[in-house]
Amino acid sequence: MDWLYLVIGIAVLFVAAVVGLVTSRGRRTPPSVPPRGGTDVLAPPDARPGDPDLLEPPLVEPPLVEPPVEAPVRDKPESTRSRLVRLRERLAGAQGGFGRGLLALLSRDRLDEDTWESIEDLLLTADIGVAPTQQVVDNLRTRLRVDGAEAGDPRAVLRDELIKLVDPTMDRRLQVTGADGKPGVVLVVGVNGAGKTTTVGKIARILVAEDHSVTLGAADTFRAAAVEQLATWGERVGVEVIRGPEGTDPASVAFEAVKHGVETSIDTVIVDTAGRLQNKQGLMDELGKVKRVIEKQAPVTEVLLVLDATTGQNGLIQARVFSEVVDVTGIVLTKLDGSAKGGIVVAVQRELGVPVKLVGLGEGPDDLAPFDAGAFVDALLG
Numbered sequence: 001m002d003w004l005y006l007v008i009g010i011a012v013l014f015v016a017a018v019v020g021l022v023t024s025r026g027r028r029t030p031p032s033v034p035p036r037g038g039t040d041v042l043a044p045p046d047a048r049p050g051d052p053d054l055l056e057p058p059l060v061e062p063p064l065v066e067p068p069v070e071a072p073v074r075d076k077p078e079s080t081r082s083r084l085v086r087l088r089e090r091l092a093g094a095q096g097g098f099g100r101g102l103l104a105l106l107s108r109d110r111l112d113e114d115t116w117e118s119i120e121d122l123l124l125t126a127d128i129g130v131a132p133t134q135q136v137v138d139n140l141r142t143r144l145r146v147d148g149a150e151a152g153d154p155r156a157v158l159r160d161e162l163i164k165l166v167d168p169t170m171d172r173r174l175q176v177t178g179a180d181g182k183p184g185v186v187l188v189v190g191v192n193g194a195g196k197t198t199t200v201g202k203i204a205r206i207l208v209a210e211d212h213s214v215t216l217g218a219a220d221t222f223r224a225a226a227v228e229q230l231a232t233w234g235e236r237v238g239v240e241v242i243r244g245p246e247g248t249d250p251a252s253v254a255f256e257a258v259k260h261g262v263e264t265s266i267d268t269v270i271v272d273t274a275g276r277l278q279n280k281q282g283l284m285d286e287l288g289k290v291k292r293v294i295e296k297q298a299p300v301t302e303v304l305l306v307l308d309a310t311t312g313q314n315g316l317i318q319a320r321v322f323s324e325v326v327d328v329t330g331i332v333l334t335k336l337d338g339s340a341k342g343g344i345v346v347a348v349q350r351e352l353g354v355p356v357k358l359v360g361l362g363e364g365p366d367d368l369a370p371f372d373a374g375a376f377v378d379a380l381l382g
């Protein structure tokens, strides 16, 4: 019997040991839902001690206490198509009075001398200039003879003459890419307040939307606020801005910006400049030096003169001075939304022999449009 008690005893001890083992294992099993709170790092659910995953930061759940740093959210530029439609409407709003006025006069039953005088006045008031006004009136008279059987549709004839005046044959493409692996360099000049900095930001935005890499050079070191304004555009558009302390030599900032562009294989460097006009010699010296110094790194591919359309004849005088100082290759006419004098397009192109390439139609980041002769005249005629 003793051996029987011995066997039963061993069996009881064995069962107790097995039950104890299972219970203690069960207690060590991790809960299927990871605990929340009280910790800022959660291990991936199926990681086991010794897994390489444990050496890495958690992949599945972000830290609870410190949220991940998010990439800065940048504005998305409006699509080119909707931007152009919107801007054409705005142009028609600002300039349409002039075009519609002309059309109403030309559509009269009798085109007498008084009517031709009114047409002439309207063209002059829109700042087209004396010689172009005379030219367009002469052409219209010939083509719309009062009682000639061959008189054409006034709208079509006027459209045709205005397009000729604006000159659709001019090359209005912006030269934003360089040659030999160098960046394109766009130098932006014009008097203070014309809209240079805003235009630099708007162009950068368009280029970035088209997948160009861009660097901005804040060479308007005369006014600290201008540098800050450009830096804000840089942040907004997501491009680097090369700047120096207030009062730094603008040429050195321009040089550094283009050097950076060359070294980092940037597509386009846009350089904003200061445009004090008190003294032509000073301006000439400053802009001449900026251009010379830039060209130690890469050729300037485009010199854009920014003109405020609301300044009328004054704008023409400025244009003349700048064109004597630097070889202007294109004009940006800003604030056309706030002026009914769209004729300045014609006057300034004639004055400089250089095309208007872009027009500014508002203060918003997408309020810049490429200039197109046909679209411009269509907006005028409504």
Ligand SMILES: Nc1nc2c(ncn2[C@@H]2O[C@H](COP(=O)(O)OP(=O)(O)OP(=O)(O)O)[C@@H](O)[C@H]2O)c(=O)[nH]1
Residues within 6 Å of the ligand: 190, 191, 192, 193, 194, 195, 196, 197, 198, 199, 220, 223, 226, 229, 273, 274, 275, 333, 334, 335, 336, 337, 338, 359, 360, 361, 362, 363, 367
């Ligand atoms: N309505 C309108 N305002 C514009 C346009 N372009 C620029 N502006 C405004 O004109 C003012 C002057 O623009 P800026 O870009 O600072 O001019 P700037 O030539 O750089 O002037 P400085 O920085 O002093 O050299 C700002 O209030 C702009 O928002 C435009 O096309 N339409």
